Amino acid sequence: MTQIIIDAEGLHYTPxxxxxxxxxxxxxxxxxxxxxxxxxxxxxxxxxxxKIIIHGVPGGDLGMFMKxxxxxxxxxxxxxxxxxxxxxxxIIHGASGDATAHSMRGGKVFxxxxxxxxxxxxxKQYLDKRPVLVIGGTAKAFLGEYMAGGLVIMFRxxxxxxxxxxxxxxxxxxxxxxxxxxxxxxTLGIGSSAHSATTDDIERIKxxxxxxxxxxxxxxxxxxxxxxxxxxxxxxRPFAGKYTWE
Amino acid sequence: xxxxxxxxxxxxxxxxxxxxxxGRCIENCSYGVFRMDEDGIITTTKNCVAxxxxxxxCPRDAIxxxxxxxxxxxxxxxxxxxxxxxxxxxxxxKILLGGMGNAAPYPILFDHLVLDACQVTNPSIDPLRxxxxxxxxxxxxxxxxxxxxxxxxxxxxxxxxxxxxKLETPIMIGHMSYGAISLHAHTAMxxxxxxxGTYMGTGEGGLHxxxxxxxxHMIVQVASGRFGxxxxxxxxxxxxxxxxxxxxxxxxxxxxxxxxxxxDVSCTRMIPEGSDAISPAPHHDIYSIEDLKQLVISLKExxxxxxPVFVKIAAVHNVAAISAGIARSGADAVVIDGFxxxxxxxxxxxxxxxxxxxxxxxxxxxxKLRKQGIRNEVSIIASGGIRQSxxxxxxxxxxxxxxxxxxxxxxxxxxxxxxTCYRGLCSWGIATQRPxxxxxxxxxxxxxxxxxxxxxxxxxxxxxxxxxxxxxxESLRGNRDRLRGYMLDQSMLEVLDIKPVGA
Numbered sequence: 009m010t011q012i013i014i015d016a017e018g019l020h021y022t023p024x025x026x027x028x029x030x031x032x033x034x035x036x037x038x039x040x041x042x043x044x045x046x047x048x049x050x051x052x053x054x055x056x057x058x059k060i061i062i063h064g065v066p067g068g069d070l071g072m073f074m075k076x077x078x079x080x081x082x083x084x085x086x087x088x089x090x091x092x093x094x095x096x097x098x099i100i101h102g103a104s105g106d107a108t109a110h111s112m113r114g115g116k117v118f119x120x121x122x123x124x125x126x127x128x129x130x131x132k133q134y135l136d137k138r139p140v141l142v143i144g145g146t147a148k149a150f151l152g153e154y155m156a157g158g159l160v161i162m163f164r165x166x167x168x169x170x171x172x173x174x175x176x177x178x179x180x181x182x183x184x185x186x187x188x189x190x191x192x193x194x195t196l197g198i199g200s201s202a203h204s205a206t207t208d209d210i211e212r213i214k215x216x217x218x219x220x221x222x223x224x225x226x227x228x229x230x231x232x233x234x235x236x237x238x239x240x241x242x243x244x245r246p247f248a249g250k251y252t253w254e
Numbered sequence: 255x256x257x258x259x260x261x262x263x264x265x266x267x268x269x270x271x272x273x274x275x276x277g278r279c280i281e282n283c284s285y286g287v288f289r290m291d292e293d294g295i296i297t298t299t300k301n302c303v304a305x306x307x308x309x310x311x312c313p314r315d316a317i318x319x320x321x322x323x324x325x326x327x328x329x330x331x332x333x334x335x336x337x338x339x340x341x342x343x344x345x346x347x348k349i350l351l352g353g354m355g356n357a358a359p360y361p362i363l364f365d366h367l368v369l370d371a372c373q374v375t376n377p378s379i380d381p382l383r384x385x386x387x388x389x390x391x392x393x394x395x396x397x398x399x400x401x402x403x404x405x406x407x408x409x410x411x412x413x414x415x416x417x418x419x420k421l422e423t424p425i426m427i428g429h430m431s432y433g434a435i436s437l438h439a440h441t442a443m444x445x446x447x448x449x450x451g452t453y454m455g456t457g458e459g460g461l462h463x464x465x466x467x468x469x470x471h472m473i474v475q476v477a478s479g480r481f482g483x484x485x486x487x488x489x490x491x492x493x494x495x496x497x498x499x500x501x502x503x504x505x506x507x508x509x510x511x512x513x514x515x516x517x518d519v520s521c522t523r524m525i526p527e528g529s530d531a532i533s534p535a536p537h538h539d540i541y542s543i544e545d546l547k548q549l550v551i552s553l554k555e556x557x558x559x560x561x562p563v564f565v566k567i568a569a570v571h572n573v574a575a576i577s578a579g580i581a582r583s584g585a586d587a588v589v590i591d592g593f594x595x596x597x598x599x600x601x602x603x604x605x606x607x608x609x610x611x612x613x614x615x616x617x618x619x620x621x622k623l624r625k626q627g628i629r630n631e632v633s634i635i636a637s638g639g640i641r642q643s644x645x646x647x648x649x650x651x652x653x654x655x656x657x658x659x660x661x662x663x664x665x666x667x668x669x670x671x672x673x674t675c676y677r678g679l680c681s682w683g684i685a686t687q688r689p690x691x692x693x694x695x696x697x698x699x700x701x702x703x704x705x706x707x708x709x710x711x712x713x714x715x716x717x718x719x720x721x722x723x724x725x726x727x728e729s730l731r732g733n734r735d736r737l738r739g740y741m742l743d744q745s746m747l748e749v750l751d752i753k754p755v756g757a
Contacts, residue, residue, distance in 0.1 A: 075484060087539070092484075111483075132524070156525060181529060244512065244529045248530070251349050252343065253342075254342075254353075
């Protein structure tokens with residue numbers, strides 16, 4: 009393993025990303041970024057198998073269009089980590105901003121704490137590409153809106169009240185969302201339905217629960233032995249009945 | 255059954271004396287108008303959409319199509335279309351969808367603009383004899399150039415230049431997605447632009463593998479659905495276009511119906527077969543002009559600043575101020591799509607009533623950017639209702655750098671603008687995914703037609719420029735003096751910043 013350390017202090021995102029790309033060209037398999045302070049687009053469009061460890065707070069669009077690398081953030085992340093991401097893993101030891109995992113196509117995003125509005129919005133899947141967003145805390149409104157595929161799991165580890173944020177999965181036409189505990193009925197957006205998750209469902213998502221527990225050093229049984237609500241689309245054609253032809 | 259049947263929109267008649275019963279009309283009509291019985295060809299005339307495929311294939315000129323053979327009582331307000339729309343919505347309670355561009359009878363501004371020519375005082379230029387410069391560069395231009403002297407007594411450029419697209423003619427083909435139109439149609443246009451040295455847009459349906467050979471002439475689109483978007487796709491394109499809006503349906507998203515998402519379309523869009531492909535109204539990572547900047551820069555970072563990034567918006571009331579924001583977002587070009595822009599399907603209420611004409615929009619954007627001293631930051635690409643070379647010349651005089659054509663390129667491949675693209679039954683093999691229909695469009699022949707059209711328009715542009723004593727497209731750009739308004743009111747002349755005829 010070749011490790012390269014980059015001090016990001018005072019560095020603009022373009023030279024920082026250039027240094028990351030150069031480090032990969034030089035054969036780095038692990039890159040440690042120190043003193044990251046709001047630099048956007050870290051790992052944007054990056055391919056390959058490199059691991060990037062970030063100390064500090066990365067700016068928006070962390071790992072956007074990324075295809076393969078693993079990014080681990082020891083801090084919070086800003087707007088839209090995992091935006092339109094294709095493959096790889098993002099692990100955030102903290103919270104993240106709005107539009108986390110927006111339009112994600114593949115790979116995994118793990119957030120230890122809360123995420124902002126519009127998490128997992130318009131995630132999609134195709135064949136073996138199935139994006140996964142796992143949230144340790146809770147999410148603001150419009151979680152999984154327009155979702156066209158993929159998987160969202162939310163533990164709400166600090167909350168016991170039913171989930172109560174508007175526009176949950178409105179316009180969903182693919183994929184599924186699991187929320188630990190129950191949800192208020194009114195949270196459900198158009199085109200979505202909610203049921204208690206079955207033991208088969210839990211078995212299916214177990215690998216991601218275990219992976220989350222592993223990343224953040226949490227006792228898995230705390231998350232496995234719980235009731236979940238599964239939110240899924242009513243139809244793959246939510247707008248089929250909305251129009252008539254001229 | 256309260257409303258009952260309506261008069262047929264078209265009446266199809268087959269002249270029995272002319273007809274040789276070859277059955278080509280039956281074979282070619284994908285809408286099921288024709289059938290054969292012992293009396294010859296029988297028509298179910300209410301199925302006709304006037305796509306003229308039958309007429310084009312009839313060896314004997316036996317077929318005639320008449321529009322509205324039986325009409326309603328005429329009325330200036332309650333037109334047949336208005337009544338029929340009410341019938342449909344009264345029966346269904348649904349939003350009305352239509353195909354192709356704006357069908358409302360607004361006056362066409364292009365037809366109220368006239369071009370100039372030289373007489374006596376300055377000589378016109380003969381393009382046969384003199385070189386005419388139509389080459390156009392799309393992208394940011396530096397405000398100033400800085401040089402240093404080097405030791406061989408020459409100079410080195412130290413200003414960093416932004417990547418530009420080099421067009422041999424200021425005519426490009428706009429974004430029509432694979433899914434909305436067929437792969438053969440896409441291939442034909444891709445071949446045509448590659449051979450001419452210009453560009454076409456992929457639309458938001460991704461880039462099919464078959465088009466990789468033409469990727470250097472393709473502008474890949476990133477729309478709110480992000481279909482088919484990955485770093486590979488971004489790197490293949492010659493440029494990247496963020497689609498914010500479309501002239502035919504400003505402010506709303508798009509829904510490619512599941513029926514059109516066949517195996518190949520599903521693969522290119524990277525979504526499951528048969529699923530609706532839903533593009534939300536906004537990009538959900540863009541809720542402000544600052545967010546737009548973030549998306550522009552993210553695309554540049556992902557492609558290591560090698561690709562120009564365009565932003566396409568629909569021409570709406572505040573198009574000039576919005577474009578000024580786009581010019582400051584880091585984008586390299588702004589595409590303005592006027593309210594006559596085409597579409598496979600749009601709610602008719604949007605298609606016919608939302609947005610403004612391209613002529614006024616381009617003039618307003620050009621004026622605003624010049625006033626703010628940022629015209630060099632972005633190129634302006636005009637689209638939406640460009641029908642002929644004169645429209646292109648006029649758009650350039652009003653401030654455009656280049657134009658996108660769309661419907662015109664489809665017409666070059668046989669499209670009759672029947673406006674029923676949304677049914678997926680296009681008998682010309684253009685707006686359909688049905689393999690037997692797609693097979694009707696020969697990509698090589700169609701490419702030749704599209705190429706001919708762009709070539710012919712380029713020749714005409716050169717002639718128009720020569721007649722005006724202009725030998726470079728740059729001298730035509732924003733050259734309001736070469737335009738006059740004919741029968742336009744004072745306020746319109748002010749918006750366009752042109753004088754009336756005779757002045």
